[in-house]
Amino acid sequence: MRRINPPKRESLLIDGGEIEPGFKGYIPLPIAGMLGGGETALPLHCVRGASSGPVLAVQACVHGDEPQPVRALHNVLKKIDAEKFRGTLLMIPVANPFAFADFSRQSPDQHEQTNLWGAFPGNPKGTLTQRYAAKIREALIDNADFFAEFHSGGRAGRIQNRVDMDPGVKDPEVKGSAGKKARAMALAFARGGAGLVHGVPLSKASAPGYALSRGIPAISVEIGGAYLPEAEEAPYRRCLEEGLWNLMVHLGMLAGRERHSRLTYFDVSHRAEVNPSAGGYLLSRKTRFADIGGRVRKGQLLGEMLDPYTLEVTEELRSPSDGILFFSRCSGPVEVGNKGFAIATKTKKI
Template sequence: MTTAHTVEQVPVTTLANGHRLELTVHTLRGASEGPRMVMFGGVHGDEPMGAETVRRLVAAIDPAALRGTVVLVPVANPYAHAALTRNTPLDGMNLNRTFPGDRGGSVTEQLAAVLCEILTGADYFIDYHSGGNLASVDYAYIHDEGAEMSKAYGCRVLYAGTPYPGSATGWALTHGIACMVSELGGGGQRIDEYLARGLDGTLNVLRTLSMLPGEPVAPPADQVVVGTLSTLRPTMGGTMLCEYGVDRIGERVAKGTVLARIVHPATSEELEVLTAPYEPSILVLGRESMTNVAPGDYGLMVADGSTATPAV
């Protein structure tokens, strides 16, 4: 089997101004036959950490050392990526709620349909996400089909959650593809650390699957699987003052602990207090010490520590 790195511009559709929307797809073919791994970054445009992780993986994976094939799409939603928005600006749709899409539909529906075509025939799939423009996150989803990938990736908290309807992972699992979703970094904080962890974690996944040579690094000794994860969304907008910020992600805190306060930006009136809902609560998504929030924003995210079991 001849090694190769090919780059293809896969057409999606043509816009009203005549611009041709395309996806850049890298294919790394290894020196020997083996599994097919697909990786997506940038499904949500306000999560450039995933796109950058996949871009760096293109250079980090040596086809000469590879067994099988790795297909990488660094920017799965180009217009959302350019606008730094979660949803596609052209139709307002969330790409990760649109799979399997529709080749005859709107821009986002056509993107989903093309991405499904790229996923078809894969053995493994990793979807890279992060905390968006203002928050950092640190966990990975774990599914029965692909559990070894999630453990090898190295996050200390693994979430055994059901995929969202219309997500790429949900579609892939129903088509027999083993999956992992990375939720790592974001918010412009600790960028180099999170990028290094995403890169190293993925290479360790490939070693675990015997797609790259070398002995895999063992998962963290304190890695746990949790069954419940909740987003704390403020009902009032204002200035969010975090008492447990990005530097506290991963900590366990007692139920009722004050995690953040929402204050009026002009009068300093305290509008709302966000507290830990579980005994204990494990912080998995946080913000910097001060950020603006609107009603319903992702404020913080915590896992129910009482559901935690060793990942072993």
């Protein structure tokens, strides 16, 4: 795959201050004073290489119960030498500090707009969630040549390992430029270990979807889960680290050889879900790293639902078709309406 030619950039302004070439450091972005007397801020980490190149903006923990990317971003950041780096990496490891502190998916403030994922482009005078979105738009998206958002399974026990890209951006100009580059981003990242590429529309109210609507190539990454023991969490973390590293090699920001490998692609119109018909305790049979992206057969037992009160098995969850398992859950409480498992029913190698 041909690498992207890095654009020239004379200056970079973040929150009113200019970032000089060779800079590697931490820049807190103030948001607002809080009732408890402190101030909430977004944690921006910046590496501006000594040589010119693209600006890659990355954010994680849009949902506060998805902390896994934090450790991966820490590991990647400490390996980067600004003197040998080309271009700029802008990174916000915790995009929603309010939700992160509460270990909740959404901000705990009492307003309609509490899900940062759908709050873009934001409002600098709105709710706290909208203010976070506005600052992310201003500091990250408006400065970016490329954008990536990291998610992981939250406290409900979800496990995933894929890269989402929008296969059908409706704006012809975006589809021909940003859409094509976003596809190349998704492939480069997935070749770091995720292996699965999912074609799915990205909402314009999300940060990646908003970036695409502005002509900025963008992807959304879904890797790992919460509460995983170290041995089970480590391979997902490596997928994040090596995916981001391979993406930066692809963009010409790092020296090295870009990984090239065959990937599995599927789109949102060719998927089947297996969801419990009632709440209960899920006994999952698909919790290993190797299970995600693995093949399942029609009728194969994926899990069972246990009534936690009568202690009887009430339901078997079986695959409705042959395919690739791309969404699973750890064993634990599951409420009615929660997703259980998801299978890609039609895939192709790319």
